Amino acid sequence: MNYLSHYIISFSGLKEGKHLFDFTVDNRFFAEFDESEIKKGNVNIRVELEKRTAYMRLKFQIEGEVELNCDRCLETFLQPIESNNIILVKFSETETDDGDEVIYIHPGVHQIEVAKLIYEFIVLSIPIRHVHPDKKDGISLCDPDMLRKLDEYKAADTAENDPVDPRWNDLKKIIGN
Numbered sequence: 001m002n003y004l005s006h007y008i009i010s011f012s013g014l015k016e017g018k019h020l021f022d023f024t025v026d027n028r029f030f031a032e033f034d035e036s037e038i039k040k041g042n043v044n045i046r047v048e049l050e051k052r053t054a055y056m057r058l059k060f061q062i063e064g065e066v067e068l069n070c071d072r073c074l075e076t077f078l079q080p081i082e083s084n085n086i087i088l089v090k091f092s093e094t095e096t097d098d099g100d101e102v103i104y105i106h107p108g109v110h111q112i113e114v115a116k117l118i119y120e121f122i123v124l125s126i127p128i129r130h131v132h133p134d135k136k137d138g139i140s141l142c143d144p145d146m147l148r149k150l151d152e153y154k155a156a157d158t159a160e161n162d163p164v165d166p167r168w169n170d171l172k173k174i175i176g177n
Contacts (some may be wrong), residue, residue: 012110
């Protein structure tokens with residue numbers, strides 16, 4: 001049995017209205033996605049399915065934390081994530097492209113797999129820059145030895161040491177500086 005089959009919502013026997021589904025994502029979930037930068041995490045997902053005659057609305061509430069590598073010190077840290085997303089599911093014989101927020105499924109389908117949607121929403125909720133959060137007093141939680149090494153190899157400010165191109169002096173006279 002495929003592990004991601006735990007993330008299937010069967011809607012065929014549901015009455016019209018709202019229905020809640022709870023899912024938990026752990027390390028095993030992320031292992032199912034080959035090129036994932038996330039290897040560990042613990043995320044809770046609540047899906048509210050609103051079933052109507054012509055469509056369904058899926059509202060995803062995602063909250064938890066994932067383990068990432070810090071871009072500054074290369075140590076791992078837990079990044080808290082939180083996300084709210086809505087997907088419309090419409091029934092159609094043919095697939096039409098209405099954007100990222102609408103999925104078309106065949107009218108004969110009675111279930112929908114939400115694992116890929118959950119994974120995408122988790123990835124999209126991660127900040128672009130992965131850096132340890134600072135303590136409340138503003139001190140970085142990054143590895144102090146690595147921060148010292150980075151300061152050692154930091155490029156010196158070259159603006160003070162480089163001679164000024166004489167052509168700039170003539171331009172400065174024009175603008176009155």
